[in-house]
Amino acid sequence: MRIVALAGGIGGARFLRGLKDVVAPGDEITVIGNTGDDIHLFGLKVCPDLDTVMYTLGGGIHEEQGWGRSEESYAVKDELAAYGVGPSWFGLGDKDFATHIVRTQMLGAGYPLSAVTEALCDRWQPGVRLLPMSDDRVETHVRITDEQGTRAVHFQEYWVKLHAAVTAEAIIPVGADTAKPAPGVLEAIAAADVILLPPSNPVVSIGTILAVPGIRRAVAQAAAPVVGLSPIIGGAPVRGMADKVLAAVGVEATAEAVALHYGSDLIDGWLVDEADADAVAAVTAGGIRCLAVPLLMSDPAATAAMARAALDLAERVRA
Ligand code: GDP
Numbered sequence: 001m002r003i004v005a006l007a008g009g010i011g012g013a014r015f016l017r018g019l020k021d022v023v024a025p026g027d028e029i030t031v032i033g034n035t036g037d038d039i040h041l042f043g044l045k046v047c048p049d050l051d052t053v054m055y056t057l058g059g060g061i062h063e064e065q066g067w068g069r070s071e072e073s074y075a076v077k078d079e080l081a082a083y084g085v086g087p088s089w090f091g092l093g094d095k096d097f098a099t100h101i102v103r104t105q106m107l108g109a110g111y112p113l114s115a116v117t118e119a120l121c122d123r124w125q126p127g128v129r130l131l132p133m134s135d136d137r138v139e140t141h142v143r144i145t146d147e148q149g150t151r152a153v154h155f156q157e158y159w160v161k162l163h164a165a166v167t168a169e170a171i172i173p174v175g176a177d178t179a180k181p182a183p184g185v186l187e188a189i190a191a192a193d194v195i196l197l198p199p200s201n202p203v204v205s206i207g208t209i210l211a212v213p214g215i216r217r218a219v220a221q222a223a224a225p226v227v228g229l230s231p232i233i234g235g236a237p238v239r240g241m242a243d244k245v246l247a248a249v250g251v252e253a254t255a256e257a258v259a260l261h262y263g264s265d266l267i268d269g270w271l272v273d274e275a276d277a278d279a280v281a282a283v284t285a286g287g288i289r290c291l292a293v294p295l296l297m298s299d300p301a302a303t304a305a306m307a308r309a310a311l312d313l314a315e316r317v318r319a
């Protein structure tokens, strides 16, 4: 079986770990990763979502934090700060720096991001084929208004520095309109037996991937059933501030509203948490098969059960 998943960072990576636990040997998982969160820092190209997937599936993730390396130190960051060189708000550990140095060096030598990601994964052996959504530069910006006036800031500045405390007026995936899907992306979608949308951020993770011309249409027209899992439980994101970016695109932070935002032209099935059993009728009325199951990735077994439920729903849709 060929499974394709679109993924952001923490929510996507954790789900993928559960998915790996339930697939049969020989099944292939292709992950199309969001690169709209990418940022250049200290002359280095940082790809937070690709790295979160790679470290999580490769056994190098800082478990509690959900991003960055385990057993990390921050000597380089401290030294940069001693020089007065920022930004200080983005946490880059020493081990993590090495990843960004290798990536930047390879990009500088002319390799596309997809080839660089494959090379990095040679070390981490994530057990999935990890593809960036595009080799072209895409950077999500957020329009805000504060004491400095109305301006666009990089998504990381909005999310990490400002903690999404300022109203997001618009989300702009800069460069997406002219980006091309990375090699293998459209082919993987077309050849998939199942396409999954993990509980990743619907706007700045999955939404950004779908904003790359050709990807949304490929998913919508794929022969495979498309099943998503709600990142929203009980009217709030499980983790993070997805409600803030949903508001910016005029979508309520509910399991039902997110399903209808994706739309029945894109997804065939949708899983909501048992706490949102009330939403099943409305999602179903919207033309999307919907079930309520436990959706908290509290431990590996619970996460694996979610993946199993998503694959089961895909089978039902297919039948
Ligand atoms: P990011 O790039 O690190 O922000 O990660 P993603 O975009 O992949 O995922 C973020 C989303 O994951 C958030 O909107 C969370 O609500 C969701 N999430 C995190 N943990 C869980 C969980 O245990 N269950 C569900 N259903 N969603 C989760």
Ligand code: CA
Residues within 6 Å of the ligand: 008, 009, 010, 034, 037, 048, 049, 204, 205
């Ligand atoms: Ca992200």
